[in-house]
Amino acid sequence: MTQRHTVLNLIPNPPIFSSGWVNKYKFLSSYLLLVTVLLYPVAAGAVDITQQLHRPVSSSFGRESRDEADTLLRLGEQQYAAGSAEKAVESGLEALNIYQLIGDVKAKGTTYNLLARAYIQLGRFKESEDALRRQLAIARDTKDFQSQIFALNNLATLLLQAGEPIPAGKTVEEALTIARNVNNREGEGLSLSNLGLVSARLGDYNKAIKLYETALKYRRQVGDIGGELNTLNNLGDAYLAAGNYPDTIGTYGLAMRMAKMNRDRANQIRAIDGLVTAHSAVGRYERAFDLLQQRLILAQELQNRREELNSFQSYAQLYEQLGNYPTARNFYERAIILSRTLEDSKKEVFLRDRVTQMLKKTGGR
Template sequence: MKLIITISFLSTFNYALSQQNNIDSLLEIVSYNRSDARTFYAVKKLGELFEKENPERSIAYYRHAMEFPFLSKYANEFVQVCNSLGELYHHRGMYDSSFLLHRQALSLTQKFNLEKESALAYQGIGLNFMRLSQHDSARYYFKQVLVMALQLKDLSLQAGGYNNLGNVSLEESNNQGALEKFIKAAELYERINNTDGLSKALSNIGNIENILGHYDKALDYTQRALAISEKNNSDFNVAYCHRLIGRIYRKQKNYDKALEEYELAAKIYSQLGDQRNEGETRQSIGNIYFDQGKYKEALVESGKSIRIARKISNSSLFAYTFSSIAFAWYELKQFDKAITYFDSSAIKARVIKNRYLVMDAYEAKSGIYAEQNQYKSALEFHQLYSALKDSLTSEENRQATEELEAKYQNTKKQAEIELLRKDQELKNISLKQSRTLQTAMATAFGLLIVIGLLVSNRNKVINQAKRQMEIEKVRNQIARDLHDDIGSTLSSINLISQVALQENPSRSILYFKKIGEQSAKTMESMSDMVWSINPDNDTLQKTVVKMKEFSAEILEPKNMGYQFQVDEKLNDVSLDVARRKNLFLVFKEAINNAAKYSDGTFVNVSIFRIHRMAMACEI
């Protein structure tokens, strides 16, 4: 046990020493009294370090930081100073100053797009409106915080938004609505392990349970919150928990314990400089003394509360404390003083729009006048009391009706939203399917184009290959023809010329004649060869013209007539080189045979189609 205590002490000492060294380093930077960014950061950090332990000193450092020239490079940090100082002023009940700083922060956040700090500025403004009992304005700003927190996906801010909205509902006596929001806040704080926020939410739940009369539950929640707050050294939360426990004990009529808790809370608030909460706690202590019948002691504590209210100009604190003092004087039978304080309470209550305090004043004054036998005045204030009570009851009924109507409309709206959401989901699914189909069709179309291009390219390559093969075939055929026809003819001419040189001149004429015949034959072969490979002669019509020329050369010297009968539909038929050449060679052979061996006088040539894929030539 000693070891554990020693280690704990050393750990705390080392932390404190480290923090003091940090403070000393920052103070050294500040001591140079410069107006640069480094000094600004140091002053800001000092404000943060003293925020919990010495709020007054923290305020001084933050105010010093506000005096630095504004630079855009530390815009975010400057806004943080505005929000932090605004929060400290809020705790002291200096709502005007707090408003000013948070609005300055909000203006800068909108200019520099600082979303997180903007949400905190909205939160600070909302808290000020709530303390001034301007609940609609407070709710508006807290809802803005919640919207921004959802956009930022900041669970801590979301939890804070629910917690603050719960407090607004509590101020409006909507206990069930407040409880729901506090539970949401607690769940979020617990999820992100934010123990400081969790302690606030738990204490708020404890407060609701206390209002509902569930004192054991209220005490359990509040004591859990107190344990967490003490562990975190969160003095504000510790003070609130003590104050709430005092309230619970008062409801249980355990006044001694209630006083102990209230005194602990008041002491911490005084150390923190939180005058508003200190004043409210002093008023609560006065109420304990009132419950015990110790009216003079109650007046003493209420007097302390009044002095604080006067210092911070807090109308709400004035209204409640004046009412407490009035009831104390009433019990002491000091009716004139009681009436004076009831009037003062009613005036302040009208300022904060608290008609319940006004109603209490009317009822009490009616009782005072009745005790003094001033029945006319007693009746007058009783009528005012009854009218105000009826008005409040009617308004409460109207509010209850409006709440039910709002819940109905909200349920209806939620159903419509759910229907629209499902409809949107169906549309999204349909759109997704449509996009998938479009993508598939586009992919298929792209594949078809690619396949088409590949097939086209393949056919082109095949055709080129076929064409190349045909060219090679023609070249080979030409080579064979040159070798067979022209080569043999030239060889014959060469032999004949050799013999002619060796023979007698008288016989040379015969050899020269043979050379001429062979040369003519060679020229004819060359002409046929060139004609066969010329692409201009691909049509059957050109082939027939060649046939006619050959027929004239062979048949006319023999005094033989000839006639060509060609189907006109075949004129444009295209023949490749091989077919054209073979057809012409067959035709030449037939004409030569007819001229040499037929002893005929007329040759009839007919070219016609047999069927779609074939034609015939009759001679």
């Protein structure tokens, strides 16, 4: 089966629109002033220079610039949602320059949040961390507690991905403290769920299960369906790791049904992957194959080649586990073709190695 990844969702801030070019603007202004003084020393006195340096941006320019930045930020969010992270970064940086020029600090924080998520999607983790830390600094300066909670939780994502669960835990605990101090139920649910992730990474699955169960209460109270689905899948992962198959299947099953009802395809696929693993572990192969068929159909309906590839790989691994090597090889070959289509050389090499290892076990059959 495809390897399951416990997901810590990046949470966007509530949309606030505003960004700008301060360094370029200051440099250009200083350069032009210097040229003026050198060429016309009599005409350019101290008063004139001071007036130029402190001349306010016209209100019409400010409005037009803000509208442009807001449009760019909305476009960036749409591009990110569509999976075009590189374009989202381009739009976000343009918006950021404008917001900086017109001095809209809060909108800069919102833009940094978009950039952080887009950078993560691109695997550019250092740039994502920098964006998150800038967002956090702005949230602290403006006493925006909700943004602080989200930024801290998102920062924990990167720390976990970097294999640093202890610092990640401390970061989430800070977010939980803030959420409790300001009675932010949504923030409490998010932080408790992520503390469960930290515990799971440290191998304390019983503690993780308790944290997830508590998190679910908060996420249900505030009607956070997406958050509830993420926590349910995390809870399924913890039950699976602890070898509790009945609760594993029950939890993933609930997540799958809820995700389907709410058209949350990512969490639906994730729940199916967990169910395939759990049913296979207890010898319910017919049910596992039925779920894999649902997964493949869903991937094809979405025209998602990546998930179609993952479905073929899961089929191959399950058939290999059952000793049906010819069928397993067929699915591996189909996955290899898709990896080549996606220009994913790393995945192609991995799949070819699996086929080679399988052929060695079977004497080349």
